[in-house]
Amino acid sequence: MAIEAIKTKKELSEAVYGFRASRIILTAFELGLFSKLGENSLNAAQLAAASATEPRACERLLNALCVLGLLKKAGGRFRNTKISRDHLVAGKPQFMAGLTHSASQWQTWHTLSAAVRRGTSVIKRQANRKDEKRRRGFIAAMHERASAQAPRIVRLLDLAAVSRCLDIGAGSGAYAMALARAKKSLRVVAFDLPEVLPLTREYVRRERLLPRIDFAPGDFNRGGFGSGYDLIMLSAIVHMNNAQQNRRLIARAAAALNRGGQLVVQDFIMGPDRTRPGLGALFALNMLVATAHGDSYTAVEIGGWMRAAGLKKIKKKDAPFDAALLIGWKE
Known part of the structure; x- marks a missing residue:
């Protein structure tokens, strides 16, 4: 992963709003949408029922995933694209299981402003290590x-x-x-x-x-x-x-x-x-x-x-x- 210096206003805007794509992917991953689709083609109501989500909100999330190229929509039904099928479906050889940790990092990184003010992490940690x-x-x-x-x-x-x-x-x-x-x-x-x-x-x-x-x-x-x-x-x-x-x-x-x-x-x-x-x-x-x-x-x-x-x-x-x-x- 290369880190490129921001040189233009467009690049600055893309960096600032990049959190949206990240959050969309992580939410879909946490809800197991890619794995629930697998090789199938399902509509929003079916996926909402399978993931215990509200149907309208689930469909909006699925539409956004289509914009990102991780799903395809045809006739009101959704299916994985090759990249999501290869890397975001549990059980596949190249499954990115580590995204569970990435979702956890989201919870810590949103405290950055407070951590900079205090000089250390502000996350409350449980006394045990049983998670x-x-x-x-x-x-x-x-x-x-x-x-x-x-x-x-x-x-x-x-x-x-x-x-x-x-x-x-x-x-x-x-x-x-x-x-x-x-x-x-x-x-x-x-x-x-x-x-x-x-x-x-x-x-x-x-x-x-x-x-x-x-x-x-x-x-x-x-x-x-x-x-x-x-x-x-x-x-x-x-x-x-x-x-x-x-x-x-x-x-x-x-x-x-x-x-x-x-x-x-x-x-x-x-x-x-x-x-x-x-x-x-x-x-x-x-x-x-x-x-x-x-x-x-x-x-x-x-x-x-x-x-x-x-x-x-x-x-x-x-x-x-x-x-x-x-x-x-x-x-």
């Missing part, structure tokens, strides 16, 4: 991106002397699986919260990699990670924490490395003025509205935490997308 639907949506969204990026990231790593890896905050296990596939003799441990690991296991089972990957429950901001690792992966993790939390996290990760081991941080790694990469600058606002302390960090900041943990030979590697790697070695 299974939201958790599944989040992991699905992360997997959609990570499963495409992980193999390309892993190809940038030196695995010659690596026999045991730890993937901290494994999520769907996309990086753990990419590491396992990259080197057949590699043993990988996927570390995440106890309520997340059953989902991790589902994704790993689906790819038939259970014999190659172990699972370790825990909170990456509490306790240690054991020892004996040649490579530890922190992919899309440091942006969730504040600086002090990251300093401690990286110190504990470094302590778990063997001598000669490497710690790999993959994230949006910002330039000194924090405007590049563009997606990282926007993502910093996502962290502002959604987390208590998260941010997008610079190479100087992340490198400083690595050096404080005793890591050496720190180097940055650019990835073929906006995120990058910072790698430090334990001597």
Whole structure:
């Protein structure tokens, strides 16, 4: 997803009113309209009954989806177009399950003005972490991106002397699986919260990699990670924490490395003025509205935490997308 600078009044207007198309798509997705249509052709009354919506309002939404090219209307009946059929119908191979998380993000992003005033998220969070639907949506969204990026990231790593890896905050296990596939003799441990690991296991089972990957429950901001690792992966993790939390996290990760081991941080790694990469600058606002302390960090900041943990030979590697790697070695 490229971020283009706004240069004309027309482009400015399109950016300002872009929320309308987003909201139309997300509402239709949340109501399950695309999946209810599937391969069928239905009228508005049928879809309203199937989605428990008011018939007139449902038809107006369906008409708007036709304008966006996601539905076609003929004789008062609606059907999916190829793009909606391929990507918005549950069960299809390219189904964008992560849009559940996108719908959740809508609820956080509308608080941006208040978050900027306060300097932190204003979203009230439940004390427990039992929202299974939201958790599944989040992991699905992360997997959609990570499963495409992980193999390309892993190809940038030196695995010659690596026999045991730890993937901290494994999520769907996309990086753990990419590491396992990259080197057949590699043993990988996927570390995440106890309520997340059953989902991790589902994704790993689906790819038939259970014999190659172990699972370790825990909170990456509490306790240690054991020892004996040649490579530890922190992919899309440091942006969730504040600086002090990251300093401690990286110190504990470094302590778990063997001598000669490497710690790999993959994230949006910002330039000194924090405007590049563009997606990282926007993502910093996502962290502002959604987390208590998260941010997008610079190479100087992340490198400083690595050096404080005793890591050496720190180097940055650019990835073929906006995120990058910072790698430090334990001597």
